[in-house]
Amino acid sequence: MAKPVILTVDDDPNVLSAVARDLRRRYAEQYRIVRADSGAAALEATRELRQRGEAVALFLADQRMPGMSGVEFLAQALPLFPQARRALLTAYADTEAAIQAINSAAVHYYLLKPWDPPEEQLYPVLDDLLEEWQASHSPIFEGIRLLGHRWSPEAHALKDFLARNHVPYLYFDLETDPQAHELLEQYGQPAPTLPLVRLVDGRWLVAPTVAELADQAGLLRQAAQTHYDLAIVGGGPAGLAAAVYGASEGLRTVLIEREAPGGQAGTSSRIENYLGFPSGLSGGDLARRAVAQARRFGVEILSPVEVIGMRIDGPYRFLQLNDGSEISTFAVVVAVGLSYRKLDAPGVEQLTGAGVYYGASLTEALSCQAQPVFIVGAGNSAGQAAIYLAEYAERVIMLVRGDSLGAKMSQYLVDRIEASPHIEVRLNSTVHAVHGSDHVEAVTVRAPDGSEERCPAAALFIFTGAMPCTEWLTDIVHLDRQGFIPTGPQVFEDGRRPKGWDVDREPFLLESSVPGVFVVGDARAGSVKRVASAVGEGSIAVQFVHQHLARLR
Known part of the structure; x- marks a missing residue:
C-alpha cells in the first residue's frame, strides 16, 4: 500500500x-x-x-x-x-x-x-x-466484527466496552447495514441469538458477556503475581497517574479497573482545559496515552476486573477480586471514582442501553444523526457531551435542575453552549418520564411551573450527581455519610483514633483511616472534581506510598 x-x-x-x-x-x-x-x-x-x-x-x-x-x-x-x-x-x-x-x-x-x-x-x-x-487510522481492518440490533442493550454494552478499551472493531446494524446480512451468511447457521461476534481468527461468539469477550480479545484479567508493592484500584486519570509514577520509581505495580482505563474521563468527547493541550483532547486519547505510558514502565493492568473486598493482615493488604482470587500488596491507592446516579423516572430502567445512556456513550453519537436528543445534568461532562452531540443531532436539549448552567460547569463550556445554535438549555427542568416500546421515542419534560411537555427524542444521556464506588470498603475504611473517604487531617477530625489506625503517627495527606491505604481522585472526601487535580493527586500519592513502605522495612 x-x-x-x-x-x-x-x-x-x-x-x-x-x-x-x-x-x-x-x-x-x-x-x-x-x-x-x-x-x-x-x-x-x-x-x-x-x-x-x-x-x-x-x-x-x-x-x-x-x-x-x-x-x-x-x-x-x-x-x-x-x-x-x-x-x-x-x-x-x-x-x-x-x-x-x-x-x-x-x-x-x-x-x-x-x-x-x-x-x-x-x-x-x-x-x-x-x-x-x-x-x-485503519487502512485495512483486522479486528473484531460485531453484529447486532441498534437498540440492543447487550450490543451497546459490547460496543462501549470495546471502544473504551481501544480494541479495534466494526459494528454492523442488522436493520440498516447491508453488510450485516453478509456477515450473518458467513456464520452459516440458523439465525443465532444476537449480538454475534466474529473474532480475528474467524471464530464466533454468540451473545457473549463482556467478560467472555474480554478474554477472547486478549485483555489481561488475571494477575501474573500474587504480591505487589503497590496495587491501584481504579483506572481513571488519578489511578493511571499513580500507576505511572509508582512503576517509574521502581515499585511493582498492578492497576485493577472494573470497566475500562480512563474512567468517566475516558468517555469525555473533549477535554479542553487540560494543561499542555491547547486544542484539547478526547478522554479516549488521554486514556490511551496514559495506558501506553504505564505499560512502558511495566505496570500490570487488569481489565475488566472488579475488586469486591479488602482485608488487612499485618503489613499486607489483600484485595479480593470478583473471580475469587486475591492479590496481596503493601500499599493500596483507591482511585475508584464515581458512578452516575440512576435517574428515577418511569421508562428509564426499561430503556437503559436502548436509547437511555449513562455518560456520553460516544459510540451512539452517529445513531443520533439529524434527530433530537436530551441531556440531563449541568457539570463539565454534560457540557462536553452537549457540544459533541450537537455535531450529529438535529437538536440537543439540556435539562438543568438548577437555575444556572454555570454553577457547576466551567465558563468556557458555558460560552460555547450559549453560542451553539443547536443546543437548547432548559433551566429548572426535569425528566418526568421516558417513552418507547423497545427504544426511546419521546421524553416528558416537567417545566418550572409544573406543566409537562412530551417531546420526541432519539436518546437520553444522563449525567446526574454521581456516587463514589466505595461499597466494597464499608466496615474496613472510614466513609462519610455520602460514601466518600476522608483522608489526612480529616481522619482525626473528631480527635479520636479511628478503628484500624494501628501506627504511632498522623495520617499522611492522602491516607485513609487504614495505614497504607491512600485515596485519590473523585472518591476522596473534599476532592476537586477535575481531571488535572485527579492526575496531581495520583502522582503525589506515590510519595506517601514510599514513606509508608520505608516504615515497614
Whole structure:
C-alpha cells in the first residue's frame, strides 16, 4: 500500500525546502512528503490525493501566504481529510490568529518560526500528532466484527466496552447495514441469538458477556503475581497517574479497573482545559496515552476486573477480586471514582442501553444523526457531551435542575453552549418520564411551573450527581455519610483514633483511616472534581506510598 502523506505548504521557496528536508529526515520511511508552494496548489493536491484514495496523515501549512492563508487552506482541506492532523507554521506576530484557528478551523497545533533545532522544536510536536492519527487510522481492518440490533442493550454494552478499551472493531446494524446480512451468511447457521461476534481468527461468539469477550480479545484479567508493592484500584486519570509514577520509581505495580482505563474521563468527547493541550483532547486519547505510558514502565493492568473486598493482615493488604482470587500488596491507592446516579423516572430502567445512556456513550453519537436528543445534568461532562452531540443531532436539549448552567460547569463550556445554535438549555427542568416500546421515542419534560411537555427524542444521556464506588470498603475504611473517604487531617477530625489506625503517627495527606491505604481522585472526601487535580493527586500519592513502605522495612 502507498505510504500515507504529509503535505506541507509555504510560499517561500527557502522555507518550503527547509521544512521538506526536515520532514524527510525524520519521516521518509513511513510517510510520503508532498510539497506545495501556495494554498491553491495545496488544495488541488489534496483533492487529487482524495480522488486517488490515498491517506493524508498531516497538513503543515504556513499561515501568512498571499491569496489563501494557512488557516483558510486548512479549513477547506478539513472536509476532504477530516481525520488528518492540522498544524500551522506561523511567525510570532501571527500567534493570535493561530490560537483563534484552533476553534475556527479545528487546527490541532501551531509552531513558531524558526523551528531549529527540529529535534526540540518540531519533531516532538509532529510525533505526537502523527501518533494520534495512527491511533484513529485503519487502512485495512483486522479486528473484531460485531453484529447486532441498534437498540440492543447487550450490543451497546459490547460496543462501549470495546471502544473504551481501544480494541479495534466494526459494528454492523442488522436493520440498516447491508453488510450485516453478509456477515450473518458467513456464520452459516440458523439465525443465532444476537449480538454475534466474529473474532480475528474467524471464530464466533454468540451473545457473549463482556467478560467472555474480554478474554477472547486478549485483555489481561488475571494477575501474573500474587504480591505487589503497590496495587491501584481504579483506572481513571488519578489511578493511571499513580500507576505511572509508582512503576517509574521502581515499585511493582498492578492497576485493577472494573470497566475500562480512563474512567468517566475516558468517555469525555473533549477535554479542553487540560494543561499542555491547547486544542484539547478526547478522554479516549488521554486514556490511551496514559495506558501506553504505564505499560512502558511495566505496570500490570487488569481489565475488566472488579475488586469486591479488602482485608488487612499485618503489613499486607489483600484485595479480593470478583473471580475469587486475591492479590496481596503493601500499599493500596483507591482511585475508584464515581458512578452516575440512576435517574428515577418511569421508562428509564426499561430503556437503559436502548436509547437511555449513562455518560456520553460516544459510540451512539452517529445513531443520533439529524434527530433530537436530551441531556440531563449541568457539570463539565454534560457540557462536553452537549457540544459533541450537537455535531450529529438535529437538536440537543439540556435539562438543568438548577437555575444556572454555570454553577457547576466551567465558563468556557458555558460560552460555547450559549453560542451553539443547536443546543437548547432548559433551566429548572426535569425528566418526568421516558417513552418507547423497545427504544426511546419521546421524553416528558416537567417545566418550572409544573406543566409537562412530551417531546420526541432519539436518546437520553444522563449525567446526574454521581456516587463514589466505595461499597466494597464499608466496615474496613472510614466513609462519610455520602460514601466518600476522608483522608489526612480529616481522619482525626473528631480527635479520636479511628478503628484500624494501628501506627504511632498522623495520617499522611492522602491516607485513609487504614495505614497504607491512600485515596485519590473523585472518591476522596473534599476532592476537586477535575481531571488535572485527579492526575496531581495520583502522582503525589506515590510519595506517601514510599514513606509508608520505608516504615515497614
